[in-house]
Amino acid sequence: MSRVYNFSAGPAVLPEEVLREAAEEMLDYKGSGMSVMEMSHRSKTYDGIIKEAEADLRELMNIPDNYKVLFLQGGASQQFAMIPMNLMKNKKAAYIVTGQWAKKAFQEAGNYGEAVKVASSEDETFSYIPDCSDLDIPEDADYVYICENNTIYGTKYKTLPNTKGHTLVADVSSCFLSEPVDVSKYGVIYGGVQKNIGPAGVVIVIIREDLITEDTLPGTPTMLKYKTHADADSLYNTPPAYGIYICGKVFKWLKKMGGLGAMKQHNEEKAKILYDFLDQSKMFKGTVRKEDRSLMNVPFITGDKELDAKFVKEAEAAGFVNLKGHRTVGGMRASIYNAMPKEGVEKLVAFMKKFEEEN
Numbered sequence: 001m002s003r004v005y006n007f008s009a010g011p012a013v014l015p016e017e018v019l020r021e022a023a024e025e026m027l028d029y030k031g032s033g034m035s036v037m038e039m040s041h042r043s044k045t046y047d048g049i050i051k052e053a054e055a056d057l058r059e060l061m062n063i064p065d066n067y068k069v070l071f072l073q074g075g076a077s078q079q080f081a082m083i084p085m086n087l088m089k090n091k092k093a094a095y096i097v098t099g100q101w102a103k104k105a106f107q108e109a110g111n112y113g114e115a116v117k118v119a120s121s122e123d124e125t126f127s128y129i130p131d132c133s134d135l136d137i138p139e140d141a142d143y144v145y146i147c148e149n150n151t152i153y154g155t156k157y158k159t160l161p162n163t164k165g166h167t168l169v170a171d172v173s174s175c176f177l178s179e180p181v182d183v184s185k186y187g188v189i190y191g192g193v194q195k196n197i198g199p200a201g202v203v204i205v206i207i208r209e210d211l212i213t214e215d216t217l218p219g220t221p222t223m224l225k226y227k228t229h230a231d232a233d234s235l236y237n238t239p240p241a242y243g244i245y246i247c248g249k250v251f252k253w254l255k256k257m258g259g260l261g262a263m264k265q266h267n268e269e270k271a272k273i274l275y276d277f278l279d280q281s282k283m284f285k286g287t288v289r290k291e292d293r294s295l296m297n298v299p300f301i302t303g304d305k306e307l308d309a310k311f312v313k314e315a316e317a318a319g320f321v322n323l324k325g326h327r328t329v330g331g332m333r334a335s336i337y338n339a340m341p342k343e344g345v346e347k348l349v350a351f352m353k354k355f356e357e358e359n
């Protein structure tokens with residue numbers, strides 16, 4: 001068996017230790033005689049798994065008691081609709097468009113009410129985060145929406161927008177658990193777990209309790225009401241049970257690693273290795289404004305499409321896979337999530353140096 005260095009943006013690398021543990025428990029989970037995959041989600045054993053996962057996540061993120069944690073399905077993309085369906089009481093919301101995912105969320109919200117684009121960085125192919133300190137946010141907007149880390153373009157908010165008292169809703173799919181957050185600053189934090197936490201199929205929604213109401217837009221399906229899932233502790237119907245179990249293992253791994261403060265330090269160290277190299281390289285260069293650089297997704301280019309393709313191909317042959325940039329931007333992108341070891345980034349940089357010398 002040989003494992004590669006997987007720089008995929010998602011589904012992405014998971015801690016090897018977690019995968020090994022899951023493999024060991026595959027046929028017989030702790031003496032139950034069955035796999036977690038085969039287990040009733042109403043069983044006492046599974047109840048222990050989901051409750052412990054929630055408790056560990058609450059501890060890691062220091063989630064206040066007046067927030068619910070929901071384990072849902074449908075991908076992050078389903079939240080693009082679920083958020084307006086549940087929160088657009090005045091049928092108006094402010095969107096900051098900093099990439100493809102924010103844009104998709106903005107467009108989807110327009111199906112349910114007035115989505116107002118209050119800022120955008122599309123003028124420079126989303127290579128920066130706009131100044132959000134004094135935006136023109138409509139008085140009656142129900143919330144302000146951001147995508148906090150832009151997976152495709154590699155930018156991240158270093159300070160949250162001034163929402164002028166409005167509820168902040170954030171898609172954190174690609175920076176989930178990468179550093180400490182002050183949950184109390186948000187109304188809703190959500191993310192698909194396949195970027196930084198677990199297997200695709202689980203979405204975690206952390207939502208302030210007062211935002212969970214019966215008062216949803218007319219016609220909102222039962223399955224798309226936050227209240228349905230909050231009232232049932234995420235067990236209204238069969239949840240993505242195995243995926244939640246893996247997420248739980250990743251939470252334990254994060255606790256063992258020292259929690260989110262330690263992860264932040266680790267992630268900063270890793271990102272610095274790559275950005276420092278890009279800043280001095282004559283061949284490779286980063287594509288986003290320095291102040292807005294993501295710790296998780298690092299896009300870069302050579303400026304020559306053929307050379308980019310050659311690099312991606314040779315990197316793959318050397319065991320550094322999924323470095324091709326998103327189909328809409330080209331070039332390369334190295335996603336260096338929590339589970340990417342520092343050694344993987346160091347070796348990638350050594351490979352890039354060698355490639356630069358030889359080409």
Ligand SMILES: *Cc1c(COP(=O)(O)O)cnc(C)c1O
Pocket residue numbers: 010074075076077078101147149150151171172173174192195
């Ligand atoms: C990947 C991603 C999505 C889409 O996730 P799905 O689970 O495929 O719907 C949304 N937002 C961000 C920031 C992403 O990185």
